[in-house]
Amino acid sequence: MLVDFFFTLRRYGVKTSLRELLDLIRALEQQVIFADVAAFYHLARITLVKDESQFDKYDRAFASYFEGVEAIDLFGDTIDEEWLRKEFEKRLSAEEREKLRQEGGLDELMKKLRERLDEQKKRHAGGNKWVGTGGTSPFGAYGDNPEGYVSGKTVIAAFQL
Amino acid sequence: MAFQGTDSYIASNDLQLAVNAAITLERPLLIKGEPGTGKTLLAEELAASLGTDLIQWHIKSTTKAQQGLYEYDAVSRLRDSQLGDDRVHDIGNYIVKGKLWEAFEAEKRPVLLIDEIDKADIEFPNDLLLELDKMEFYVYETQQRIKAAIRPIVVITSNNEKELPDAFLRRCFFHYIKFPTPDEMRQIVEVHFPKIKSRLLEEALTSFFKLRDIPGLKKKPSTSELIDWLKLLVAEDIPPEALQDKEGKTSIPPLYGALLKNEQDIHLFEKLVFMARR
Numbered sequence: 359m360l361v362d363f364f365f366t367l368r369r370y371g372v373k374t375s376l377r378e379l380l381d382l383i384r385a386l387e388q389q390v391i392f393a394d395v396a397a398f399y400h401l402a403r404i405t406l407v408k409d410e411s412q413f414d415k416y417d418r419a420f421a422s423y424f425e426g427v428e429a430i431d432l433f434g435d436t437i438d439e440e441w442l443r444k445e446f447e448k449r450l451s452a453e454e455r456e457k458l459r460q461e462g463g464l465d466e467l468m469k470k471l472r473e474r475l476d477e478q479k480k481r482h483a484g485g486n487k488w489v490g491t492g493g494t495s496p497f498g499a500y501g502d503n504p505e506g507y508v509s510g511k512t513v514i515a516a517f518q519l
Numbered sequence: 520m521a522f523q524g525t526d527s528y529i530a531s532n533d534l535q536l537a538v539n540a541a542i543t544l545e546r547p548l549l550i551k552g553e554p555g556t557g558k559t560l561l562a563e564e565l566a567a568s569l570g571t572d573l574i575q576w577h578i579k580s581t582t583k584a585q586q587g588l589y590e591y592d593a594v595s596r597l598r599d600s601q602l603g604d605d606r607v608h609d610i611g612n613y614i615v616k617g618k619l620w621e622a623f624e625a626e627k628r629p630v631l632l633i634d635e636i637d638k639a640d641i642e643f644p645n646d647l648l649l650e651l652d653k654m655e656f657y658v659y660e661t662q663q664r665i666k667a668a669i670r671p672i673v674v675i676t677s678n679n680e681k682e683l684p685d686a687f688l689r690r691c692f693f694h695y696i697k698f699p700t701p702d703e704m705r706q707i708v709e710v711h712f713p714k715i716k717s718r719l720l721e722e723a724l725t726s727f728f729k730l731r732d733i734p735g736l737k738k739k740p741s742t743s744e745l746i747d748w749l750k751l752l753v754a755e756d757i758p759p760e761a762l763q764d765k766e767g768k769t770s771i772p773p774l775y776g777a778l779l780k781n782e783q784d785i786h787l788f789e790k791l792v793f794m795a796r797r
Contacts, residue, residue, distance in 0.1 A: 377689050381544060390540045400533040404540055408688035410551060410695040 359383060363423050367406060370419035374406040381405045395424070528557065528564035529706050537694035538565060547633075547651055547673035549688070552696030555741030558676040562632035565674065572629040574671070576618035578639045584646030587619040587633075588656050588665075611661050619650060623667035630672045637677040644687035652690055699742060701728060711746055715753060722762035723749060726772045730779075735787060740778040748777040 364379050382405040391397040399420060407416045443464060450458065461467055522538045524530035530538070538561075541548035550558045566573035576587055592613045599607045606612045616624075622631040636644060650656050654667035675691065677683065699707060701724060708720060727748070731739050740748075751774045761773055772778070779785050 373685075375689055381546065381692075385540050385544055388543050390543050391536065397536060400536050401540060404533075404537045404692045404694055408549070408691065408693040413695070 363402075364406075366423040367416065367419045370415050370422070372407060372412055372415050372419055373409075378406050522565055522568060525564045525568045527710055528560060529703065529710060530561070530564075531697075531703065534561075534694060534696065537692060541674075541692045542672055544692075545670045547675055547691045549675045549677060549683075549691040549693045550696060551677050551679055551693070553698055553739070553741055554678055555743035556696045556698060557742060558696060559632065559634055562630055562634075562674040562676075565672070566630040569628075569630070569672075571627050572625060573632060574618055574622045574625070574629050575632045575634060577634045578636055578643070580638055580640075582639050582643065584643050584650075585617075587617040587647070588650065589617050589620055589658060590615045591660055614658060614660060619656070620665055622671040623654065623665055625669070625671065628669045628671060630674060633673065633675045635678060636675050637680045637683065641681060641684065645684050648686060648690065704742070704745070707742060708746070708749060712749060712753065715749065716759065718759040719752065719757075719762070720749075722759045723752060723772075726762050727778070730772070730775075730788075733788065733791065736779075736784050737781045738779075738784060740780075744778050744780070748774060751777050 360379065360383060364374065367374055382402055385391075385401055385405060391401050402420075403413070403416055407413060446464070458464060458467070521535075522530070522542070523535055537548060540546075550561060552558055562575075563573055591610075592615050596607060596610075596613045618631065622629050651673060654670050655664060657664050704724060704727075705720070708715065708724070712720075723745075727740065727745050730736075755774065757773055775785075775788070779788060
């Protein structure tokens with residue numbers, strides 16, 4: 359139990375020992391926490407890491423072990439989507455806004471973007487349909503549109519209406 | 520018995536988890552953090568919320584591990600022997616109990632605070648390894664073994680002045696108290712001053728966090744300094760306007776002596792304000 363997690367920590371240079379792993383397992387057994395990843399993150403840190411200068415290494419190891427479970431929010435509140443949207447709409451000119459309305463609004467366009475991202479699994483450059491770089495499709499980076507759309511992590515999609 | 524902070528102490532969720540894990544698994548809890556973030560207070564509030572005794576052992580640079588267990592008072596014995604006192608025949612009369620012994624004998628599970636363990640010699644934590652692990656020790660003079668009936672809740676604080684030995688750290692749970700965010704700070708202040716004018720609080724916190732952002736300060740003001748400063752502001756009845764920046768220029772907050780404790784810091788601060796005004 360948790361042996362892989364333990365060795366992932368050690369691979370990332372967190373100095374932790376068997377004794378501490380046993381403590382963690384004992385804590386889980388006694389149900390100090392139950393089925394809560396955020397609490398597990400803290401509990402494992404309390405028991406396994408004894409120096410605040412090692413917290414960074416621990417965070418990296420934890421993220422790599424729980425890849426895909428990155429829903430844990432280590433940085434407080436995420437950016438409010440409503441706010442992002444308002445900020446984006448503010449940057450459009452009046453006629454662009456009109457065009458956006460004809461296309462079915464921002465929601466519709468974002469839905470298309472999401473659909474296309476689902477369809478496309480490979481990296482893509484040029485062309486006129488897929489999301490990628492240097493193309494003419496409504497989505498993608500470094501395209502013909504001067505404005506960029508930033509969402510989630512670092513996806514920059516140039517918007518062309 | 521889960522700890523959730525008290526009416527006068529705001530504990531973050533991860534701190535509560537650390538405390539409860541330490542209580543459940545009977546491990547000492549090592550608390551680190553900037554001075555003034557409420558490390559010592561945690562033990563006091565924990566004892567109060569559990570309704571149990573707090574046994575405090577404050578560590579100095581001269582403290583030895585043995586003093587926490589017991590001391591043999593040879594001088595009193597010598598004097599008693601010269602005066603022909605009968606007590607002299609029993610060495611047990613001259614064994615003075617230390618804080619650890621006191622904690623081991625308590626009837627209700629007490630909170631034992633070992634405050635500022637980093638002040639002592641590097642060997643100090645190592646000398647306590649077995650005692651904290653097994654919660655027992657041996658008195659050579661009287662040949663008795665003292666064992667804790669109930670393992671006390673041990674809270675250890677450190678200001679990070681010295682590295683602690685690995686073997687010691689492995690036996691503890693560790694929590695680092697982060698400096699509170701402005702939101703948490705607002706809660707903390709409200710707990711201490713329920714009736715503080717909210718505008719004054721707003722302005723005071725803005726000045727305070729700005730002051731903390733000045734690069735190169737030797738000792739950044741912390742929560743306890745903020746609370747002292749607010750006490751002064753309230754006592755002097757300073758209007759919120761006095762704390763506001765005038766036309767975006769930096770102004771010296773009144774009574775800033777409560778926030779900055781270092782001569783060089785005050786000079787640096789005054790210089791910066793002077794430059795900003797020009």
